[in-house]
Amino acid sequence: MTPEPNPRILLAPMEGVIDHTMRELLTQLGAVDRCVTEFVRVSQELLPPRVFHRICPELASGGRTSSGVPVYLQILGGDANLVAENSARAAELGAPGIDLNFGCPAKTVNRSDGGSIILREPERVHRIVTATRQALPPTVPLSVKIRLGFDSSDRFLDIVSGIDAARPSELVIHARTRADGYRPPAYWEHIALARSKTQLPLVANGEIWGVGDAKLAREKSGTRDLMLGRGVLCRPDLPRLVRAFDSGEEIDALTWDEIRAYLLQYLAITLKTYDARYAVNPIKQWLGYLRHYYPQAAAMFVVIKRILDPEQLRIAIAGHEDPGQKAA
Structure with missing residues (x-):
């Protein structure tokens, strides 16, 4: 068979x-x-x-x-x-x-x-x-x-x-x-x-x-x-x-810290393709989807929504803390 x-x-x-x-x-x-x-x-x-x-x-x-x-x-x-x-x-x-x-x-x-x-x-x-x-x-x-x-x-x-x-x-x-x-x-x-x-x-x-x-x-x-x-x-x-x-396997879902790492990786990928002036936009768009499952994404968007420079965006993503963890 x-x-x-x-x-x-x-x-x-x-x-x-x-x-x-x-x-x-x-x-x-x-x-x-x-x-x-x-x-x-x-x-x-x-x-x-x-x-x-x-x-x-x-x-x-x-x-x-x-x-x-x-x-x-x-x-x-x-x-x-x-x-x-x-x-x-x-x-x-x-x-x-x-x-x-x-x-x-x-x-x-x-x-x-x-x-x-x-x-x-x-x-x-x-x-x-x-x-x-x-x-x-x-x-x-x-x-x-x-x-x-x-x-x-x-x-x-x-x-x-x-x-x-x-x-x-x-x-x-x-x-x-x-x-x-x-x-x-x-x-x-x-x-x-x-x-x-x-x-x-x-x-x-x-x-x-x-x-x-x-x-x-x-x-x-x-x-x-x-x-x-x-x-x-x-x-x-x-x-x-x-x-x-x-x-039938058991695997853990991605943590917010792992998502942050992927956001940084995605920024690097977009910079290889798009003009630096526009490379930040896909990141912001993706955060709009991520926030439906990761509430930290909504908080991050508030921090980065006016950032236009890719390097500033990279620093903001890398240094962004989970508000819940910070409060704890």
Whole structure:
């Protein structure tokens, strides 16, 4: 009997948040099996290579982070031929896989005929996936990311059926409609319904903040593979904690002092990429997520929110004390 493969943990694409610098840091922490880039929007032409390299600098390193984690390049657009042509170019440039974005809920993106608005037309989703699969070499995986629908989930199974007929490699499902946005709950049980229309590998996404959520998402969705987004930004060790749960191990969660060390490491990573004037901004943005799990992050943000100089920021982070420990 063939043993069941280990559950996969994928890092979600988050526009303006999980860029190559955050991918670099989070994959160093371990237990992430794959990343997906922010989207490359295609609307009028075959894009030049520099656009793909800007979104996915990992192309220069075999399409992997320094930790060896593969990075799929995500394409967003409503024209089947353009999406297919640009996906093929990304593959030619060395992307280890392509991901098609039918999930982005942003109004500006939807108004430009991209993201979740295309879910209103399951037939068009099918055409785009079919054209892309045919344009890619058979050896290049194609994943598709969707929501349950646009205004409702009424056509969810039609969407799944059309994608199945196009034969991508897998289907990632954010278990909410575009109308739901990011409001809880996530309707993981809808993912289980997709099994009536496809045998493609399914990946559950949405509202997974801890190990308990991961366990419940798997039970309700009927799939073991997960994609983590905001939860991993709030708890950078969430993939490791989920992986430890899967193997029956017990590991300690990251302490605030360990998080501070990662903040300093992240600052060093951003300084290698961004102008010093802007390298502090990703740190402040990350603290906005971290404070949902680490109250010390909120206190640190108050201290550093007006700092613009990277060296001053480094000193402030390194010297910041836990207010609770200080009071004790």
